[in-house]
Amino acid sequence: MWALRRASLHLSDWEIDVTFGELFSEEEKKLWRNIYLRFPLLSIFLSVVTYRSVVDAFTVTRNRGLSSGTGRICCAKSDVAKCCLENYNAGIIEPQEKIYDGLLPSTRFFNTSSSFPKSHREVRTFSSQAGAKSNGEDNDDLEDGFSELETPLGVAEETTSGDENDDDLSRSELSEEEGVADDIQNELEAFGAETAVGEKNSPRTRASSAMTKAILAAPASSVSTVLDKWVEEGNEVTQTEATLTMLHLRKRRMFGKALELSEWLESTKRLEFVENNYASRVDLIAKVRGIYKAEDYLKQIPESFRGELVYRTLLANCVSATNVKKSEELFNKMKTLKFPITCFSCNQLLLLYKRTDKRKIADVLLLMEKENIKPSLFTYQVLIDVKGQNNDITEMEQVVETMKAEGLEPNSQIKASLARHYAAGGFKDKSEAILKEIEGEDIKKNRWACQYLIPIYASLGREDEVERIWNICESDPRLNECMAAVDAWGQLKKIENAEAAFDKLLEKVKKPTSKHFTSLLKVYANHKMLAKGKDLVKRMAESGCTLGPLTWDAIVKLYVGAGEVEKADSILSKAVKQRRGRPLFSSYLTIMDKYASRGDIHNTEKMFLMMRQAGYASRLRQFQTLLQAYINAKTPAYGFSERMKADNLFPNKALAGQLARADAFKKSAVADLLE
Incomplete structure (x- = not known):
C-alpha cells in the first residue's frame, strides 16, 4: 500500500510542480500531497480527471484571452479538489456551505469566503446533463455491457432500454445454463421464499x-387466464413454484409475462407480499x-415495505436507462x-458516470471515503474498466494493487477486462499471460472460460489460439460460445468461419431471436457486406424476430458503411416510430x-435534435461532430x-480549436488578400 501511495505522491509532485506551478500556491500543493497520502484510491482518479479538466480550462481561457480567466480556471477545478483543498485539515466532516445539487450526501464543499462569485462556484455541480469529456476521454461507452456485472436482487440480467450499454446481451438461454440451480437461490431470496437447499422439491434439485x-404452453394467452385454469385443475400455488416460474421467465427475457405473474399473485392474494416482492415488481414495471x-x-x-431495496432497484433501472437526472434525484x-x-x-x-461523465467518479469515491463505505469487487471492476478505456x-x-491490498482478488470478469485493456493498449504479452491464467491447466475443466478467451485472442490477432479453443467447443458448443466465435472470426476477417459458428448457433436454439442474428449482422456491417446483410435481415423477418435497438444499430452501420446514409437515416426514423x-x-x-463529413449541416442538425428528442443529454462528442459539419x-x-x-458544457482543447476554425469574425491574412 505504501508503494502505491508513494507512486501516487510522485505523480502528484510532477504534475503539480511542472504542469500547474502557475495555478497552485505552495500551500495548495502541500494539501494536494496530503490528499494523495490519505486517499490512495481517490488520488488515482484525481490525478487524471481533475488535472485534465484544469488543463483544458486553462488552455481555453488562455487561447481565447478571457479577462475572467482566473475565475474560470478555478470554477473548472473539480469540486472534489475544492472540497479537499478547503476542508482537508478539518477532516472533511462538515461543509462550510452546502449546495444541494442532485447527489445526496455530496453537498458541495465550498468556502464561503471565496472571492469568486457564487455563479462561478455553482458551475460544476451534479446536473442532469450527460457531461463533458475531453477528446482523450471521449470513449462514449456506447456498447460496454457493464450494466450486467452487478444487479440488485430482483433485477433481471438484461436491460431493454435500448441504451448505450445494451450491446453485451449475449447471455445463455435457459436450456444452455448449467448453473441455473446455483442462481435460483438468489431469486428465492428476492421473491421472499424460504425454501432450504436440499429440501424436497428444492430449486437446487429442480x-x-x-x-x-x-x-409457456399458452404464449398467446394472458398469465392470469392460464393460471386461473391451472388452479382450477387442482394445482397448488406455492412460494417455490412461483419463484421458479419468475426466475425462468426472467431468464427467457419474458419480462411482460413475469410482470403479469407478479400482478396475478398479488391480486389473487396467493402469496403475502413483502419488500422483496415489491422490489421485483418495480424492476419489471421499469x-x-x-x-x-x-x-x-x-x-x-x-x-x-417502501424501503431501501425498492428504491435502489428503481435506481438501478434509472442507471440502466442512463437517465442521469432521474438517477441523481432518486439518490438524493x-x-x-x-x-x-x-x-x-x-x-x-x-x-x-462511467458512461456519461468520468470526472464525476472522483466525487463518488470521495463520498465513499467520507461515509466510510468499503469498495466492493464490483467497485474496483468499474474503476479498472474506466482506466482501461x-x-x-x-x-x-x-x-488492481489497491484492490489486492484490501484483500480482494480479481474474479474472472475482472481478469477478462484486464486482458481486453492490455490487448487494446498494445500490451500483448501481459494480455496473453492473463488469458493463460484464466484458462488454467485444463481448459476442458474450465469450460466457462472459453466465452472470454475466444474474442480476446481474436483482438490480439491470435487466429491459432481462437481455432484451438473453438475446436474444443465446436462438437457441442454452448450458445454464448457460438456468439463469441462469431464475433471472434469476424474480427479476424474469417467470414466463412463466422458463418459456420452462426450455423452451429442455429442448431442450438429452436427459435433464434434478433439477438442471435445480430451477432452475424454486426460482422457483415463491420466488413461492409451489404448484400449478405440484407439477406440476413430477410431471414430474421421470416423467422418472426422482433427487431430492437441492437439490431437497428447493426442495420444502420451496415447501410452507412455501404455509403447509403440516407437509407440508414430512414431506417432509424422508422425504428423510432415503432x-x-x-x-x-x-x-x-x-x-x-x-452527414458531418459531407458538410451537410441540415441533416447533422436534424440528427442532433433527434438525439435530444430521444432523451440523450448533450455531450461534447455531439457538439464536436456538429461543429465539424459547419467547418466542412x-x-x-x-x-x-x-x-x-x-x-x-464547456469546450475542451480539441473543441476550442474547432471553434477557432469556425469563428465567423476571424479572417486570415490570405482571406483578406483574396477579397
Missing part, C-alpha cells in the same frame, strides 16, 4: 416447474413500461429518507458523423459557444 410449463411508471407504482407500495431522495448510503448505490453512480494502463494496475425501445446512442452518432461546409457557426453554455 430446474423447471409445472407453472412455468403451463405459461423494464416493461418504463421508469416513470415504476416510480408511480413505488408511491402505491405500503409505506412499511434516498438520503432525504434517511436510508443508509450503501456500496451498491454508490456502485450504480460509478456505473452511470482511457488507456491509463499504469493507473489501471494501481487500482416505440420498441430507444435506439442506441451509437446509431444516431454513426449517421451524424457521416465552410460556414460560420454563429452562437455555437452559447449553445454549449446553455447545456452547461
